[in-house]
Amino acid sequence: MEGQPYISSDQSPKELTLRVVVVGVILGVLMTAANAYLGLYAGMTVSASIPAAVMSMIVLRTLFNDVSILENNAVQTMASAGESLAAGVIFTVPALLVMGIWAEIQWLETLIIATLGGLLGTMFTIALRRLFIVEEALPYPEGVACREVLIAGEEGGDGAMAILYALGIGGIYGLMVKGFEVTHHTVEGAVNFMSTRLYAGMDLSIALLSVGYIVGIRIASYIFFGGVLGFGLLVPMYGLVYGWPATDSMVDGFYGIWAAEVRYVGVGAMVVGGVYTLWSMRKTIFTGLSKALVRNDNDAQDLPRTEQDLPMRMVFAVCGILVVLTFFFYWWATASLILALAGALFLAFVSFFFAAVAGYIAGVVGSSNSPVSGMTIATLLFTVGLVWAVGDLLLGMATVDLMYATLLIAAIVASSAAIAGDVMQDLKTGHMLGATPKRQQIAEIIGVMTGAIIIGPVLSLLHNAFRISLTACEMNPLPNDPTCSNALFAPQAELIGAIVQGAFGGDLNLQMVVLGAVIAVTLIRLNMPVMSVAIGIYLPLGLSVPIMTGGIISHLLLKSAHLRIDGVLRQEPSPRAVEAAKKVESRGVLIGAGFIAGESIMGVLIAVLIVAKIDLPEIFGVVTLNDPLSLVFFGWFLGVFIWLATRALPKGGSLLGDAVMVVAEAVRNLVDSLKPRQR
Numbered sequence: 098m099e100g101q102p103y104i105s106s107d108q109s110p111k112e113l114t115l116r117v118v119v120v121g122v123i124l125g126v127l128m129t130a131a132n133a134y135l136g137l138y139a140g141m142t143v144s145a146s147i148p149a150a151v152m153s154m155i156v157l158r159t160l161f162n163d164v165s166i167l168e169n170n171a172v173q174t175m176a177s178a179g180e181s182l183a184a185g186v187i188f189t190v191p192a193l194l195v196m197g198i199w200a201e202i203q204w205l206e207t208l209i210i211a212t213l214g215g216l217l218g219t220m221f222t223i224a225l226r227r228l229f230i231v232e233e234a235l236p237y238p239e240g241v242a243c244r245e246v247l248i249a250g251e252e253g254g255d256g257a258m259a260i261l262y263a264l265g266i267g268g269i270y271g272l273m274v275k276g277f278e279v280t281h282h283t284v285e286g287a288v289n290f291m292s293t294r295l296y297a298g299m300d301l302s303i304a305l306l307s308v309g310y311i312v313g314i315r316i317a318s319y320i321f322f323g324g325v326l327g328f329g330l331l332v333p334m335y336g337l338v339y340g341w342p343a344t345d346s347m348v349d350g351f352y353g354i355w356a357a358e359v360r361y362v363g364v365g366a367m368v369v370g371g372v373y374t375l376w377s378m379r380k381t382i383f384t385g386l387s388k389a390l391v392r393n394d395n396d397a398q399d400l401p402r403t404e405q406d407l408p409m410r411m412v413f414a415v416c417g418i419l420v421v422l423t424f425f426f427y428w429w430a431t432a433s434l435i436l437a438l439a440g441a442l443f444l445a446f447v448s449f450f451f452a453a454v455a456g457y458i459a460g461v462v463g464s465s466n467s468p469v470s471g472m473t474i475a476t477l478l479f480t481v482g483l484v485w486a487v488g489d490l491l492l493g494m495a496t497v498d499l500m501y502a503t504l505l506i507a508a509i510v511a512s513s514a515a516i517a518g519d520v521m522q523d524l525k526t527g528h529m530l531g532a533t534p535k536r537q538q539i540a541e542i543i544g545v546m547t548g549a550i551i552i553g554p555v556l557s558l559l560h561n562a563f564r565i566s567l568t569a570c571e572m573n574p575l576p577n578d579p580t581c582s583n584a585l586f587a588p589q590a591e592l593i594g595a596i597v598q599g600a601f602g603g604d605l606n607l608q609m610v611v612l613g614a615v616i617a618v619t620l621i622r623l624n625m626p627v628m629s630v631a632i633g634i635y636l637p638l639g640l641s642v643p644i645m646t647g648g649i650i651s652h653l654l655l656k657s658a659h660l661r662i663d664g665v666l667r668q669e670p671s672p673r674a675v676e677a678a679k680k681v682e683s684r685g686v687l688i689g690a691g692f693i694a695g696e697s698i699m700g701v702l703i704a705v706l707i708v709a710k711i712d713l714p715e716i717f718g719v720v721t722l723n724d725p726l727s728l729v730f731f732g733w734f735l736g737v738f739i740w741l742a743t744r745a746l747p748k749g750g751s752l753l754g755d756a757v758m759v760v761a762e763a764v765r766n767l768v769d770s771l772k773p774r775q776r
Contacts, residue, residue, distance in 0.1 A: 102531030103166065103248060106401035110165035113536045117168045118543060120156050121175030124149055125547040130555045131697035132180035135304060136187045137565055137585040138700070146243045146522060149176035151260045151687065152694075154247070166251045167532050171540045173243065174523045178516065178544025179551065182215045185515030186552050188473050188589040189508035194560065194569040195587075195594030198501050202560055204553040206430070210505070211549035213423050214448070214512025219541050220416045221452035221513070222520040223407055229456055229521060230528050231404075240525030246687075247530065259684065260691040263741065267695020270303050270734050276703045278714045280727035283639050287347035293337040296328050296351045298639035301731040304696040305640060306738065307689030309647020316629050317648025323363075323633020324641030326616075331359045331634075355637065356567065361606040363635025364592055365613025366620070368474050370627035373617070403528070407535045420445045423509065431502045433494065439487045440506045447476060448510050452517035473511040477593060480506045481600045489601075500597050507593070516545060555701065559585060562704035566591050588635050646735070647689070654681050654742055656762075657755035661747040666762050677747050684745035688738060 104110060128149055153172035157164040190207055193199040230237075273279045285298025309317040332354045342353040406412075420441055427437035484503045488494040494502075520541050527537045556565065563578075563585050564570035570581035578584070599606070613634070620627040633641050655678045660666055662674035670678070706713065713719070722730060743752060 102403055102529060103244075104531030106403040106531065108531070109402065110167050111163075112165070112167040112533060113171050113540055114168060116157070116161065117171045117540075118175075120153060121172040121540065121544065122547050124152055124156070124172060124176035125179035125544050126551050127698055128176045128694075129179035129183045129548045129551050130701040131694055133183040133187050133552060133555050134559060134585075134700045134704075135693065135697045136184055137191070137559060137587045137590075138302075138304075138697075146173055146177040146240070146519070146526070149173040149180075150243050150246045151690075152176070152264075155261060166247055166530060167527075169247055169251075170527055170530055170532055171537060173247070174527070174537055174540040175544035175547065177519055177523060178215075178219075178541050179548025181519030182211055182512060182516050182545055182548035183552055183555075185214060185218075185473070185512035186211050186508070187556070187587070188515075189504060189511045189593060190556065191560075191565045191569070191587050191590035192504055192594040192597065193501070195566050195590055196500055196504075196598055197569075197572055198497060198504075200573060202553060202557040202565075204557065206505075207553035207556065208549055209426055210508045211512055211552050212546065213419055213426065214509040215516050215545035215549050216542065217416065217419050217444075217448050217509070218452045218455075218513035218516035219520050219538070219545055220412050220419070221449045222456050222517045222524075223412050223538050224409060225453060225456055226406060226521070226524050226534065227404075230525050237522050237525035240522040241529070243522075243526045244529045247526070259741065259744075260687045263688045263691025264695045266734070266737060267303060267307075267692035267697075268699045269695075270692075271696035271699030271703070273730075274301065275700055276706070276713050277717065277719045278721050279719060280722045280730045281724060284724045284727055285348055285639055287351055289347070290333075293333040294341065294347055294350065295333065296348070296638065298348070298637070299642040299728075300637075300639040301727060302640075302643055302696065303731075303734050303738065304693045305643040306647040306650075306735065307692040309644035309649075310651045310685050310689045310738075310742075312644075312648065314648035314652040316626065317644050317651075319626050319629035320633040320636075321641045321645035321648075323630040324636060324638035325633075326630070327359050327362065327634040328355065328638035331362060335359065352637070358606065358609055360588075360591070360635050361595065361609035362613035362616065363588075363631050364595055364606075365610035365615075366617040366627060366631035366634060367592065367613075368478065368596075368610070369614045369617035369621075370631050372478075373621055373627065402533050403531050405533060405535050407538050416445075416449075427502070427505060430505055431488075431494075431498060433488065433492060433498075433502075435492060436484070436488050436494070436502055439483060440502065443480070443483050444506060444509060447479065448513040451476060451510055451514040455514040455517040456521040473507065473514070473589070473593065474596070476510045476514075477503070477507045477596055480510075481597070485600070496601050499601050503597050503601075504593075558701070558704050562707035566594075568594065586636070586640075588632070592635060650739060650742070651682070651685060653752075653756050653759055654685060654739075654746065656759040657681075657743075657750070657752060658746055660755050660758060661750050666758065681742065681745045685742040688741045692738065 150169060150173035153169045153176065154164075157169060157172065186207065190202070190210060194202070274282055280301060282302070283298060283300050285296070287294050287296045328351060332351055335354050335358055336350065341347075341350040344350045344353055423444055424437050424441035427440045428434055431437060431440075480503050484499050484506070488499045488502055523541065524534065524537060526532075527534065559565060560569075563583050564573070564575055564581060565585050566587040567581055567584050568591060570578075570584040574581055575583075595606075599610075613631070616634075617627045617631065620630055656666060658678040658681045659670040659674040662677050663671050667674075714721075721727075739752075746752075
């Protein structure tokens with residue numbers, strides 16, 4: 098995989114052409130909007146590199162006959178940059194709505210935050226490219242997968258057609274459920290049980306189902322475990338001890354306790370998890386930074402095309418200019434020269450530090466699994482300390498000004514960290530394909546600017562259509578949704594708003610935060626992924642169920658591939674079985690990415706209709722199906738997902754029979770794990 102690049106350095110195919118820029122910008126706008134919607138809806142984002150690569154192949158090869166693989170790579174680079182930047186912005190900027198500092202999304206401030214953070218993260222990552230990709234040769238799993246997709250498209254295959262089908266199906270589902278409201282988007286209920294209550298529910302989203310398939314059963318199960326721990330254990334225990342709030346339904350009682358108490362357990366767990374993530378990597382981070390800082394630019398002369406970066410002197414000069422511009426932005430926003438100076442100097446160090454962390458983590462686990470939210474929370478804690486010391490103790494600023502300054506600093510750092518992992522992932526793909534690094538780095542900059550320009554209007558559109566976060570909606574509900582039933586959850590924004598308000602306002606639920614910290618420490622001692630469990634605690638259980646369902650489907654299909662090749666389920670499957678499972682996994686990832694993109698993009702288009710006062714259910718007289726029929730409707734699309742994913746399974750056997758054997762094996766493993774070990 099690492100050998101010679103696909104395109105050798107002595108070849109010079111088309112790369113950063115005008116058509117590439119045009120298509121890349123258009124796809125970047127779509128991907129940015131889709132990921133912003135998914136992140137605010139579900140609290141997590143998925144790397145768009147693979148779907149962007151496939152969509153770029155579809156568009157370019159449909160319109161032109163002489164497209165090179167490096168042009169496709171440049172398009173996916175631009176498209177995925179915007180969606181990664183969206184992750185950093187949606188985790189922080191909407192917190193200003195949660196805290197009541199903003200009543201509406203401010204386009205100018207959002208543009209400045211996204212531009213400064215995105216360009217800083219890109220520049221810092223460019224400086225680290227040679228270290229992480231060439232010298233350290235980190236694996237970057239999503240970069241490798243994207244390379245395989247691009248080569249498959251270059252050499253022929255049905256991957257592009259598969260994702261095109263999935264994109265259409267995901268769009269149809271989103272239109273039916275969120276546009277025409279044919280079904281309920283959530284099926285849930287609660288019952289009395291032994292002096293307390295039990296809850297069961299499921300969000301009917303094929304996008305979340307696809308997220309579960311992509312992350313796999315391990316991560317999906319930890320997210321689900323967190324949901325069960327929060328909704329299934331902590332909420333009933335709290336209701337048993339302190340009583341249930343007076344609400345119209347038992348389900349509302351669950352949400353009441355979760356919103357007021359249990360979600361702060363997720364706050365504590367995420368804070369500890371974020372700090373632990375950074376601490377566990379401290380030696381590697383410092384080593385990497387030391388190597389990057391002692392690099393000699395004179396060694397970069399006369400390099401082959403495939404090793405030519407943007408000049409490092411220019412890169413660091415741009416970083417310096419961005420820090421100066423950040424200083425002026427802070428000065429203008431906070432009206433405090435001293436705090437602006439402290440904030441800019443703090444950002445220069447912390448942004449570079451977290452860009453390195455994000456780039457390294459993406460190299461190990463992929464950018465989709467990179468704990469950007471954990472890094473954001475850790476940044477927030479450091480920022481609170483800085484603003485408290487300078488703004489409160491030294492300058493005596495008002496509380497609301499302190500909270501505003503904290504969010505401005507943290508938002509730029511979060512945007513920087515979010516883009517860094519994606520940039521390094523894309524540069525890894527380019528390195529293996531034989532792209533010219535400096536041209537790909539220019540494509541990254543174009544993609545970042547595209548995302549920065551579009552993210553403000555997208556957030557404003559979503560806020561005016563649904564309201565971003567329950568808290569912001571309750572303060573300013575929509576006339577057509579006074580109960581805030583359609584509000585986007587925006588869990589990270591709610592979380593960050595709660596931390597900042599608690600730090601400066603003294604109303605943070607410290608008891609529950611401490612409980613979350615204790616749970617996180619316990620999870621760390623058990624070697625469990627604390628951030629995955631924490632986000633499960635923080636999200637309603639209904640969102641975790643489709644994620645878990647997707648993870649189970651992924652596990653069953655991969656095991657089915659092993660079974661059909663080896664005849665039995667082995668602890669270590671044969672090489673042929675492993676290869677067959679990889680094909681099934683790749684097919685499912687493509688289908689899942691298409692479903693996510695289709696449903697998410699349709700969600701944004703429906704938001705446009707809502708803002709335009711176009712009510713599709715009223716116009717067409719649609720009647721919403723009841724809960725059982727809503728489940729049947731979702732089940733049909735679930736079956737389509739499974740059918741499309743199983744097209745890559747080896748022939749022979751039945752999926753039902755394979756599933757029975759896989760479940761039986763799981764039960765045997767569980768029983769064996771419960772038996773006392775012989776000494």
